[in-house]
Amino acid sequence: MDLTLLKSExxxxxxRSSGSGGQHVNKVSSKAELYFDLHNSAVFNDDEKQKLSEFFNKRLTKENILILACDESRSQFRNKALVTQRFIALIEEGLKEEKIRIPTRIPRGVKKxxxxxxxxxxxxKANRKPPELE
Incomplete structure (x- = not known):
């Protein structure tokens, strides 16, 4: 996966961010929103696009665009860096291969x-019962 090509897309x-902040919050647009068009991306092949589409199924819009937002910081630059970092982490998690579980036998000693x-x-528990008299 080429990160520079991915970031260029x-x-x-x-x-403007929500929440308190006084007069300054009404003047500054510090919330960063990231848009990524998954199906028109040149970075991923068809299999990877399918896998990511299944991974992002609830997050994609009808036009198959992923939208992430960050307003944690007061700095626009910091919010952009945070949302980009979060996006790359999500992509890596979505492309991660599942490990195939190899079933193991229960050891004989554990069964014994x-x-x-x-x-x-x-x-x-049997010794707790009163003895049977004949």
Missing amino acids: LTYKYV KRLKNKRINADK
Whole structure:
């Protein structure tokens, strides 16, 4: 995956942040919104696009555009860096290959120990009963 090519496909938009901040918040657009068009991307092949589409199924718009936003910082530059970092982490997580689980056998000693403890417990409870008189 070529990060420089991927970053060149990103589009940013800056809007006013919500929340408190006094008079300054009404003048400055510090919230960074990142837009990424998944299906028109040249970075990924068709299989990777399909995998990412399934990974982002709830986050994509109807036009298959991923939108991420960040307004954690008062700095527009810092918010842009944070949202880009978050986007790259999501892409890497979406492309990660699942490990194939190899089922293992339960060791013989573990089975014997379980049955032994079960037998001890059964004997303990059997000894609690009053003896049967004939």
